[in-house]
Amino acid sequence: MRDLFDRIIENKGPLGKWASQAEGYFVFPKLEGPISNRMKFQGKDVITWSINDYLGLASRPDVRAVDAQAAVDYGSAYPMGARMMSGHTDLHEKLQNELAAFVHKEAAYLLNFGYQGMVSTIDALVSKDDVIVYDVDAHACIIDGVRLHHGKRFTYKHNDLESIEKNLQRAVKIAEQTGGGILLISEGVFGMRGEQGRLKEIVALKEKYNFRLLVDDAHGFGTLGKTGAGAGEEQGIQDGIDVYFATFAKAMASTGAFIAADQEIIDYLKYNLRSQMFAKSLQMQLVIGALKRLDMLRSMPELREKLWENVNALQNGLKERGFDIGTTQSCVTPVYLKGSIPEAMALVKDLRENHGIFCSIVVYPVIPKGLILLRLIPTATHTLEDVEETLVAFSAIRERLENGTYKRLSAAVSALMGE
Numbered sequence: 001m002r003d004l005f006d007r008i009i010e011n012k013g014p015l016g017k018w019a020s021q022a023e024g025y026f027v028f029p030k031l032e033g034p035i036s037n038r039m040k041f042q043g044k045d046v047i048t049w050s051i052n053d054y055l056g057l058a059s060r061p062d063v064r065a066v067d068a069q070a071a072v073d074y075g076s077a078y079p080m081g082a083r084m085m086s087g088h089t090d091l092h093e094k095l096q097n098e099l100a101a102f103v104h105k106e107a108a109y110l111l112n113f114g115y116q117g118m119v120s121t122i123d124a125l126v127s128k129d130d131v132i133v134y135d136v137d138a139h140a141c142i143i144d145g146v147r148l149h150h151g152k153r154f155t156y157k158h159n160d161l162e163s164i165e166k167n168l169q170r171a172v173k174i175a176e177q178t179g180g181g182i183l184l185i186s187e188g189v190f191g192m193r194g195e196q197g198r199l200k201e202i203v204a205l206k207e208k209y210n211f212r213l214l215v216d217d218a219h220g221f222g223t224l225g226k227t228g229a230g231a232g233e234e235q236g237i238q239d240g241i242d243v244y245f246a247t248f249a250k251a252m253a254s255t256g257a258f259i260a261a262d263q264e265i266i267d268y269l270k271y272n273l274r275s276q277m278f279a280k281s282l283q284m285q286l287v288i289g290a291l292k293r294l295d296m297l298r299s300m301p302e303l304r305e306k307l308w309e310n311v312n313a314l315q316n317g318l319k320e321r322g323f324d325i326g327t328t329q330s331c332v333t334p335v336y337l338k339g340s341i342p343e344a345m346a347l348v349k350d351l352r353e354n355h356g357i358f359c360s361i362v363v364y365p366v367i368p369k370g371l372i373l374l375r376l377i378p379t380a381t382h383t384l385e386d387v388e389e390t391l392v393a394f395s396a397i398r399e400r401l402e403n404g405t406y407k408r409l410s411a412a413v414s415a416l417m418g419e
């Protein structure tokens with residue numbers, strides 16, 4: 001028998017194995033200074049394209065003043081206990097009612113974290129006789145929620161209607177045998193590539209198949225739709241979403257999350273969401289902060305307009321310069337380039353050190369080998385000058401990638417990695 005820790009020490013996991021080359025720079029980088037379009041990285045000013053503060057609320061003095069006053073009034077302990085036991089307040093209820101109205105649902109329920117809340121929502125919605133059908137590119141929190149399920153589950157090819165229908169048919173066969181129902185799960189916006197889930201077409205399939213739809217709209221909430229109610233509103237099918245989920249971690253620039261649905265479904269979830277029943281209630285500071293942020297989402301459409309001005313300038317500028325930005329239909333802006341992992345590392349270093357541009361980098365195994373994905377998140381705090389500077393920098397790095405500069409610079413790392 002071996003010691004449990006032997007394996008952990010030998011094998012640090014798919015990402016952990018890169019720690020010695022990547023930590024502090026490519027992973028776990030430390031961005032400093034107030035959250036905004038320009039921050040500091042290792043002492044240098046950088047244009048920040050890696051933070052989901054879509055509407056630019058994070059550092060607004062009016063938002064921070066409300067956060068600060070809530071801390072003065074309540075500290076960080078209040079309320080103590082789980083919602084069901086002693087952690088319930090009028091303000092939790094008020095926020096839920098306002099969130100429900102904002103996303104055009106009857107009722108809503110707060111979650112302490114999006115990730116944990118989604119896991120728990122899936123767990124609470126299905127029993128062993130039910131069948132889950134979900135997108136193969138689903139966020140880790142959906143995958144983990146599905147892992148708790150004791151019944152059958154089927155993945156469909158990413159956003160592929162034929163595959164969705166085929167898997168619904170398989171699910172129907174099983175559900176007819178077990179006497180269970182079907183839960184289909186999609187994201188409103190897929191966070192890596194920026195595509196919206198095919199919600200309109202999925203909802204249309206309800207005419208043919210009996211299933212319920214759960215949508216994780218982490219990136220759509222506050223950014224898409226006429227009023228910012230998300231991908232369902234954008235596609236005109238908000239009513240067809242049976243359980244709507246969003247986190248406060250992006251457009252709301254905070255911590256926490258919520259689900260929204262018909263009253264009787266929320267009433268059920270309230271008594272069956274294990275992550276809420278057996279965990280401390282969302283802190284009052286976060287509840288009051290969320291009420292303020294939601295008010296701004298409702299009353300300041302100009303924030304969303306500025307966000308989209310930047311998104312359009314960046315995405316159109318990249319396309320005009322011949323960059324491949326895939327099929328994004330949201331603020332998430334992926335730029336696909338061809339190159340090895342060592343080349344990607346040299347390129348990102350050049351971007352950060354010589355051009356002052358900080359964006360996230362995604363490589364194999366998250367995307368196919370030989371591709372580099374630079375992921376840019378525009379926000380309302382960016383300026384058109386930031387966009388222009390970034391476009392110029394991107395043209396420069398593409399030239400160096402194509403003329404082999406990064407290959408030469410990264411030869412030593414390539415040899416080490418056997419690339």
Ligand SMILES: Cc1ncc(COP(=O)(O)O)c(C=O)c1O
Nearest residue numbers: 113114115139141191218247249
């Ligand atoms: C699609 C999606 N779902 C869920 C989450 C998790 O939310 P939270 O950060 O609130 O745990 C994230 C990341 O924030 C996300 O991108």
